[in-house]
Amino acid sequence: xxxxxxxxxxxxxxxxxxxxxxxxxxxxxDHMFIANYDEGQGWHSPRVVPYGPLELDPATAVFHYAxxxxxxxxxxxxxxxxxxxxxxxxxxxxxxxxxxxxxIPPLDPELALDSIASLVATDRDWVPRTIGTSLYxxxxxxxxxxxxxxxxxxxxxxFVIMSPVGAYYPKGMAPVDIRVEEQFVRAAIGxxxxxxxxxxxxxxxxxxxxxxxxxxxxxxxxDGVHRKYIDEVGTMNIMVKIGDEIVTPPLxxxxxxxxxxxxALTLMRRWGLRASERQLSIDEVIDAHRAGExxxxxxxxxxxxxxxxxxxxxxxxxxxxxxxxxxxxxQRLYDSIVAIQYGKAPGPDGxxxxx
Ligand code: COI
Numbered sequence: 001x002x003x004x005x006x007x008x009x010x011x012x013x014x015x016x017x018x019x020x021x022x023x024x025x026x027x028x029x030d031h032m033f034i035a036n037y038d039e040g041q042g043w044h045s046p047r048v049v050p051y052g053p054l055e056l057d058p059a060t061a062v063f064h065y066a067x068x069x070x071x072x073x074x075x076x077x078x079x080x081x082x083x084x085x086x087x088x089x090x091x092x093x094x095x096x097x098x099x100x101x102x103x104i105p106p107l108d109p110e111l112a113l114d115s116i117a118s119l120v121a122t123d124r125d126w127v128p129r130t131i132g133t134s135l136y137x138x139x140x141x142x143x144x145x146x147x148x149x150x151x152x153x154x155x156x157x158x159f160v161i162m163s164p165v166g167a168y169y170p171k172g173m174a175p176v177d178i179r180v181e182e183q184f185v186r187a188a189i190g191x192x193x194x195x196x197x198x199x200x201x202x203x204x205x206x207x208x209x210x211x212x213x214x215x216x217x218x219x220x221x222x223d224g225v226h227r228k229y230i231d232e233v234g235t236m237n238i239m240v241k242i243g244d245e246i247v248t249p250p251l252x253x254x255x256x257x258x259x260x261x262x263x264a265l266t267l268m269r270r271w272g273l274r275a276s277e278r279q280l281s282i283d284e285v286i287d288a289h290r291a292g293e294x295x296x297x298x299x300x301x302x303x304x305x306x307x308x309x310x311x312x313x314x315x316x317x318x319x320x321x322x323x324x325x326x327x328x329x330x331q332r333l334y335d336s337i338v339a340i341q342y343g344k345a346p347g348p349d350g351x352x353x354x355x
Contacts, residue, residue: 005033005118010050019130022166024303029123029135033115033160037105043158046115048122051161059146061153066199067143069098072302073259075120075135075162075355077127078343083120084352085137086341088113090259095139097257098195103152104141112139112158113353119160120355128164131342132172136165136303168304169217173334175310175324176217178233180282181207182315185224186231186254193231193254200256201235208234220312222282223254229279236299236307237261240280241329242288243295250277260300264333266348273329282314289319296327306334 010030017027028051035046062068073091076084092112099106116137120127127135139160143153169176184207187193192200204221211219218234230249232238237258239248246268251257268275288294289312297309310324321327340347 005046005048005114007048007118007122008050009122012050016126017164019128019133019166022128022133022164023170024165024168025136025163027163029126029162029164031119031122032162033119033158035107035115035158037156037158039154043105043107043111046111048119054157054159056144057146059148061143061145061147064148065143065150066197066202067102067104067153068141069095069102069104069195069197070138070140071095071098071196073116073137073139074165074302074341075127075137076341076343077129077134080343082343083124083127083135083355084341084343085116085120085355087259087263087351088116088353089350090262091139092116094196094257094259095141098197099141101192101195102197104143104156107141107158115139115158115160117353117355119162123162124355126162126164128166131338133164133166134341136163138162165303168301169307173304173306173308173326175308175321175326177215177311177313178218178220178309179211179214179216180312180314181211181219181221182227183207185227186221188224189253191224191254194251194256196256204235216313228281228283230282230285231255233299233307233309236301236304239264239296239298239300240285240288240294241296241327242284243293244274246273246275246329247280248275248277249279258300258302260302260305260337263337263351264300264306267333267336268329270348271332285312286314286317286319289321294319294321296330297321298327298330298333300333305337306330 096106145153145155221231223229299307312319339345
């Protein structure tokens, strides 16, 4: 993308929802960003336009073979009224890593950052004010070539849409009940688990629907080979505090390199806590629970930030954690990350970008 971003403002601004009515991902702002890629031309025509439907040929490659990727990041209105993006450079980097795995041509990182910053600046009034609310930003790239052969497409669009959001789970930052998944797997070694592509989420739906039907909020994924090592929880990375050690699975290709995961690890290490990236078997978790050492479990993700796990159920055996309440490290992480996001406390250098 070499040209500068053109901005076409809407003539029909929408009614903005009240902060108290915000859910997750149901309402979209007035504008969106779009750029095109064509073979021989590269990325071109970056523009901000009024939010609206895309017109696509039914043969469009992404509909058939899922060649598409996305990312998710947030903008926050700080206590000082400044609008800040949280670690946007990391998200742009991850987006390009996802693109590479799906044979999608990379974006110039600077222009990808510009696309997000100019869209947020255009719809700045849409960034909600209340702590716990934010503007969720969804950059996406899809293969648009109308072609039914199976190969990497020759044309793409990159678009960014935005949604003012409240809490991801309707109950907010409250402990959730999780069933350890025994039948289905989310990702296999060498597969797509380490990148953000719709196929991973499609593969997860049946397990989570069945778990919800049984009264659980989400599932805990085990590895696809041994069905033994902990992978992720729902759509989030997982952290488990056993005694004084906090364990999260290492990034080995099946685990998404979460930005909140990285932020939590960085903060905990700064606080002098023992945070390890190592394999953790479900048997070790069960043993820790029996020994009274399973202190806290939580998920990390952009959407929910930190999500405490109140109870794990494996093969029908229930393991309540921290009496079903929010543990101290879980709470401290949530409070600290939120304080940085809303400009109440300084974060490590470069974590926020004012727009
Ligand atoms: C996250 O941000 O935690 C997610 O991955 C959930 C998102 C796909 C809605």
